[in-house]
Amino acid sequence: MMKKIFLPAILFTSWLIALKPAESKAQGFTMNDVKAQMVKDWERAKTYTIDYLNAMPADKYSFKAVDSIRSFAQQMLHLASGNVLLMSAASDQPTPSFFKSDLEHSSGAQAKDSVMYYVTASYDYCINAVKSSDVSKWGETIKSMNNETRYALMMKAFEHQTHHRGQTTIYIRLQGIRPPPEHLF
Secondary structure, three states: OHHHHHHHHHHHHHHHHHHOOOOOOOOOOOHHHHHHHHHHHHHHHHHHHHHHHHHOOHHHOOOOOOOOOOOHHHHHHHHHHHHHHHHHHHHOOOOOHHHHOOHHHOHHHOOHHHHHHHHHHHHHHHHHHHHHOOHHHOOOEEHHHOOEEHHHHHHHHHHHHHHHHHHHHHHHHOOOOOOOOOOOO
């Protein structure tokens, strides 16, 4: 009789132990972890945007899907200016001198090599601004930017560049070119 009770009890206890979730030895998630991920995401976005810039032929940078919107070059220059403007406000890093002019409407900035330069420089600026930022200040509110926190402005900068890169997908497709595949990781 004892064997009949003891064996099922041992099996049941073993089953419970096997089903018990393993105790996690997870370390605390810090703002420096968030910062490291943000740097990684900006680096990924830079690579993805460069793929877009390379997908569009140089002689099509002035292409507009319709007359009332930006050209491909203007979209990308707008993206670059937004990167610098928003990240500058978020990080207090000095704005590069060449971003103080209206690149989007500058005739000298519309060629593929110029657009590539400004866009790449804007991503480098954002990556370095995040790397050099003090995470303890990310919660500070910036009054001149609609009372947003530094962290929120960094996220808005990322959202802005994603939005405008995405808009250029149709420009590339209208040229009969398949856009670069997504760079989610």
